[in-house]
Amino acid sequence: xxxxxxxxxxxxxxxxxxxxxxxxxxxxxxxxxxxxxxxxxxxxxxxxxxxxxxxxxxxxxxxxxxxxxxxxxxxxxxxxxxxxxxxxxxxxxxxxxxxxxxxxxxxxxxxxxxxxxxxxxxxxxxxxxxxxxxxxxxxxxxxxxxxxxxxxxxxxxxxxxxxxxxxxxxxxxxxxxxxxxxxxxxxxxxxxxxxxxxxxxxxxxxxxxxxxxxxxxxxxxxxxxxxxxxxxxxxxxxxxxxxxxxxxxxxxxxxxxxxxxxxxxxxxxxxxxxxxxxxxxxxxxxxxxxxxxxxxxxxxxxxxxxxxxxxxxxxxxxxxxxxxxxxxxxxxxxxxxxxxxxxxxxxxxxxxxxxxxxxxxxxxxxxxxxxxxxxxxxxxxxxxxxxxxxxxxxxxxxxxxxxxxxxxxxxxxxxxxxxxxxxxxxxxxxxxxxxxxxxxxxxxxxxxxxxxxxxxxxxxxxxxxxxxxxxxxxxxxx
Amino acid sequence: xxxxxxxxxxxxxxxxxxxxxxxxxxxxxxxxxxxxxxxxxxxxxxxxxxxxxxxxxxxxxxxxxxxxxxxxxxxxxxxxxxxxxxxxxxxxxxxxxxxxxxxxxxxxxxxxxxxxxxxxxxxxxxxxxxxxxxxxxxxxxxxxxxxxxxxxxxxxxxxxxxxxxxxxxxxxxxxxxxxxxxxxxxxxxxxxxxxxxxxxxxxxxxxxxxxxxxxxxxxxxxxxxxxxxxxxxxxxxxxxxxxxxxxxxxxxxxxxxxxxxxxxxxxxxxxxxxxxxxxxxxxxxxxxxxxxxxxxxxxxxxxxxxxxxxxxxxxxxxxxxxxxxxxxxxxxxxxxxxxxxxxxxxxxxxxxxxxxxxxxxxxxxxxxxxxxxxxxxxxxxxxxxxxxxxxxxxxxxxxxxxxxxxxxxxxxxxxxxxxxxxxxxxxxxxxxxxxxxxxxxxxxxxxxxxxxxxxxxxxxxxxxxxxxxxxxxxxxxx
Numbered sequence: 001x002x003x004x005x006x007x008x009x010x011x012x013x014x015x016x017x018x019x020x021x022x023x024x025x026x027x028x029x030x031x032x033x034x035x036x037x038x039x040x041x042x043x044x045x046x047x048x049x050x051x052x053x054x055x056x057x058x059x060x061x062x063x064x065x066x067x068x069x070x071x072x073x074x075x076x077x078x079x080x081x082x083x084x085x086x087x088x089x090x091x092x093x094x095x096x097x098x099x100x101x102x103x104x105x106x107x108x109x110x111x112x113x114x115x116x117x118x119x120x121x122x123x124x125x126x127x128x129x130x131x132x133x134x135x136x137x138x139x140x141x142x143x144x145x146x147x148x149x150x151x152x153x154x155x156x157x158x159x160x161x162x163x164x165x166x167x168x169x170x171x172x173x174x175x176x177x178x179x180x181x182x183x184x185x186x187x188x189x190x191x192x193x194x195x196x197x198x199x200x201x202x203x204x205x206x207x208x209x210x211x212x213x214x215x216x217x218x219x220x221x222x223x224x225x226x227x228x229x230x231x232x233x234x235x236x237x238x239x240x241x242x243x244x245x246x247x248x249x250x251x252x253x254x255x256x257x258x259x260x261x262x263x264x265x266x267x268x269x270x271x272x273x274x275x276x277x278x279x280x281x282x283x284x285x286x287x288x289x290x291x292x293x294x295x296x297x298x299x300x301x302x303x304x305x306x307x308x309x310x311x312x313x314x315x316x317x318x319x320x321x322x323x324x325x326x327x328x329x330x331x332x333x334x335x336x337x338x339x340x341x342x343x344x345x346x347x348x349x350x351x352x353x354x355x356x357x358x359x360x361x362x363x364x365x366x367x368x369x370x371x372x373x374x375x376x377x378x379x380x381x382x383x384x385x386x387x388x389x390x391x392x393x394x395x396x397x398x399x400x401x402x403x404x405x406x407x408x409x410x411x412x413x414x415x416x417x418x419x420x421x422x423x424x425x426x427x428x429x430x431x432x433x434x435x436x437x438x439x440x441x442x443x444x445x446x447x448x449x450x451x452x453x454x455x456x457x458x459x460x461x462x463x464x465x466x467x468x469x470x471x472x473x474x475x476x477x478x
Numbered sequence: 479x480x481x482x483x484x485x486x487x488x489x490x491x492x493x494x495x496x497x498x499x500x501x502x503x504x505x506x507x508x509x510x511x512x513x514x515x516x517x518x519x520x521x522x523x524x525x526x527x528x529x530x531x532x533x534x535x536x537x538x539x540x541x542x543x544x545x546x547x548x549x550x551x552x553x554x555x556x557x558x559x560x561x562x563x564x565x566x567x568x569x570x571x572x573x574x575x576x577x578x579x580x581x582x583x584x585x586x587x588x589x590x591x592x593x594x595x596x597x598x599x600x601x602x603x604x605x606x607x608x609x610x611x612x613x614x615x616x617x618x619x620x621x622x623x624x625x626x627x628x629x630x631x632x633x634x635x636x637x638x639x640x641x642x643x644x645x646x647x648x649x650x651x652x653x654x655x656x657x658x659x660x661x662x663x664x665x666x667x668x669x670x671x672x673x674x675x676x677x678x679x680x681x682x683x684x685x686x687x688x689x690x691x692x693x694x695x696x697x698x699x700x701x702x703x704x705x706x707x708x709x710x711x712x713x714x715x716x717x718x719x720x721x722x723x724x725x726x727x728x729x730x731x732x733x734x735x736x737x738x739x740x741x742x743x744x745x746x747x748x749x750x751x752x753x754x755x756x757x758x759x760x761x762x763x764x765x766x767x768x769x770x771x772x773x774x775x776x777x778x779x780x781x782x783x784x785x786x787x788x789x790x791x792x793x794x795x796x797x798x799x800x801x802x803x804x805x806x807x808x809x810x811x812x813x814x815x816x817x818x819x820x821x822x823x824x825x826x827x828x829x830x831x832x833x834x835x836x837x838x839x840x841x842x843x844x845x846x847x848x849x850x851x852x853x854x855x856x857x858x859x860x861x862x863x864x865x866x867x868x869x870x871x872x873x874x875x876x877x878x879x880x881x882x883x884x885x886x887x888x889x890x891x892x893x894x895x896x897x898x899x900x901x902x903x904x905x906x907x908x909x910x911x912x913x914x915x916x917x918x919x920x921x922x923x924x925x926x927x928x929x930x931x932x933x934x935x936x937x938x939x940x941x942x943x944x945x946x947x948x949x950x951x952x953x954x955x956x
Contacts, residue, residue, distance in 0.1 A: 003642070003646070003793075003813045004833065011792055012792075015792065137795075168481070175683070175685070178657040178658055178659055205653070206653065207792075298494075311493055312484075314483075314489055314683070315481075334483070335483065369492055
């Protein structure tokens with residue numbers, strides 16, 4: 001039976017009208033009451049554009065207050081927000097816009113040619129407000145957002161999130177991390193990704209402020225943790241690296257209780273470094289399909305189980321398609337998991353069976369039930385019959401002082417089927433392939449040591465900042 | 479669409495096997511892993527009694543670990559727990575047992591003649607364990623408990639609670655009170671009532687210990703708050719009075735962050751006293767039908783809005799059937815509200831319309847949206863066309879030093895229709911009706927002052943310790 005709750009922003013504005021909902025580095029703030037009033041006012045203006053129940057509306061913006069208002073405004077009309085990644089090309093954006101059937105896009109600025117009507121936030125504000133009925137309740141079964149998977153291969157798929165998916169994600173995280181009355185969550189991850197969007201949801205559900213940063217700036221992020229009473233921050237590996245660097249021998253205030261680390265496996269040495277500086281990094285595992293984290297290392301285990309992504313959140317379940325302690329594909333289930341892909345029954349059928357989502361990731365659980373993600377299934381290198389996980393080699397490479405970052409990929413080989421080859425970015429021009437290979441031989445079995453090492457300027461990353469391994473081979477010109 | 483979550487006790491035992499689930503004043507503790515194993519073992523023994531999906535099983539016990547185990551055991555079999563009040567007569571119990579169709583009752587001891595097979599907890603432990611499949615998941619739409627409303631008039635009705643009702647109640651409370659990793663909840667309210675049962679649910683969902691007291695003992699309860707690191711306690715008025723008395727001029731440790739007060743309106747002077755001693759009493763409003771509190775005064779407002787029950791919890795809604803600021807019947811809605819009464823479609827139809835529950839209580843909201851409960855609708859006294867709320871007069875009476883407790887009720891009167899009459903319990907034999915009436919005249923409009931004052935030994939209370947006003951008149955022998 002469908003669960004109905006009061007509209008969450010209206011409710012939060014009624015419960016805690018004067019509490020801060022949004023704080024920004026320049027000092028501007030919005031209370032929940034102000035955010036509600038602005039969002040309702042924006043909704044009344046959107047009505048002029050024919051936005052109604054189930055209308056798909058694109059949102060193309062960096063983390064700006066107007067974007068937050070626009071998202072909430074769509075909820076008041078029952079419209080579906082198609083979250084568009086600002087880093088995509090026009091071609092990529094048009095694919096998603098057309099696939100989702102979005103005829104209208106709300107943009108921060110007019111700087112793209114897109115196959116839909118574009119309205120900037122300020123253009124909407126200039127429209128008259130209609131006297132229209134706004135949603136007073138939320139049906140958790142209704143669709144709220146569509147977010148395309150960044151797709152390191154193939155066409156992106158539009159992941160459908162209901163309000164319930166986001167609700168359960170927020171509740172699952174709260175059961176893991178607790179909820180303190182002084183919590184403040186750093187929102188620097190892009191809101192067009194589910195990792196950033198979920199911070200917004202938690203804010204309105206928990207009644208806590210977000211510290212909203214329009215784009216990632218390591219100095220500002222560091223300052224937020226040091227001086228702005230941020231208690232929890234959602235981060236990715238590169239941010240942890242930057243923050244540790246800026247922290248130096250210093251310490252964060254005790255109020256910093258969690259750096260929630262997502263976006264893929266982190267190098268072991270980085271986690272060790274964080275541990276040694278008493279920075280509470282909690283690894284997590286999740287994807288667009290799970291409405292952000294679904295497996296997270298809890299506070300109690302963060303130090304003991306370094307390298308693990310933890311255990312599935314309270315409402316979630318996990319299965320590994322393998323014998324105990326063996327590596328296999330990771331399956332997850334829970335009310336935060338998407339019901340499927342928009343307009344793509346085949347992809348849905350392929351990915352979801354009896355509510356279990358096949359993640360395409362490989363991992364194992366230890367005897368205490370902690371998940372260790374080893375790699376993407378499709379990135380697995382099979383060399384002479386041995387399984388080689390690029391992420392394992394990358395992690396060792398990242399531990400070598402001379403190496404800033406590294407990517408490993410399988411290359412066709414007549415004799416072995418595939419061989420691992422590495423692409424590294426270094427700040428030390430004097431380091432040689434031989435240095436690196438000899439370092440690797442001290443840490444890895446021989447068959448895992450890349451047979452070829454390539455020095456490149458930067459690693460190819462997609463719009464989510466994820467390493468795109470299959471583009472690495474394009475660097476080999478021979 | 480039905481939400482499926484992993485079985486909550488199994489899950490908590492997997493997430494935090496060594497965390498304490500139950501702590502008792504004698505020092506014994508059970509971890510979540512131990513509680514799970516015992517509950518599963520008990521379930522395997524119950525199987526012999528033919529307990530299966532949807533079987534109604536009575537539970538008749540005081541707050542004992544075996545009772546907790548029995549409740550969880552039923553969840554592993556999908557059976558429905560009919561929670562029976564140990565203070566009821568055999569006749570009252572048999573009414574509920576027959577109405578619920580419970581053929582089996584799990585009892586603490588064999589001390590009643592009941593119209594069902596009785597098995598003591600220890601008898602079940604003596605049975606062999608069957609190798610049977612236990613539930614690994616919980617469907618939130620499934621029925622979990624039936625609890626009969628204590629019924630100050632008429633036949634009791636069996637309130638049906640789904641797992642979802644209990645889940646949402648726990649989540650709603652968490653969003654109000656927050657969740658700290660060191661939380662420990664005092665469970666002294668009877669678990670056969672929803673107020674006590676809900677503590678058990680929060681424990682397993684939040685992963686926090688309960689401090690389980692078999693029966694109310696004011697000294698032990700005081701000790702729990704003073705010395706046992708209890709952070710939250712569910713209490714009723716009489717307990718607050720006792721605790722304040724024992725506290726004297728002392729102070730609780732800072733770790734005591736909430737005394738959640740339910741069970742009916744509390745006298746203003748008691749709340750003022752608590753405030754002056756910095757005891758964080760949060761008034762709340764709820765009933766069996768709402769799976770415990772549904773309206774609660776939040777930490778931020780506890781001092782400002784003394785006397786109010788607060789605002790509806792995040793997932794809940796409230797309406798007063800009256801003009802703004804006027805007294806009217808209280809209606810509530812939310813996913814913690816029962817879907818209806820067992821085996822009683824008529825009562826369900828009368829009470830619930832479009833998911834809104836008519837509570838039968840009267841109240842109003844102030845201009846900030848805070849609820850003030852004034853009385854039960856059926857206890858309203860109409861005297862010469864004026865509405866008189868017994869609870870208001872009782873509250874004033876309770877503020878008079880000579881009076882221990884008081885009950886007010888309407889008596890038929892030829893001239894006025896009804897007149898208010900008071901029944902008081904006093905420790906000061908010298909106090910007279912005239913003293914009391916003259917005190918009341920200083921605080922209340924004349925038409926509200928009871929025309930007759932009766933001195934009695936104790937007030938008639940039902941098994942939930944609630945004043946049964948309609949039995950007061952039986953004290954008048956003329």
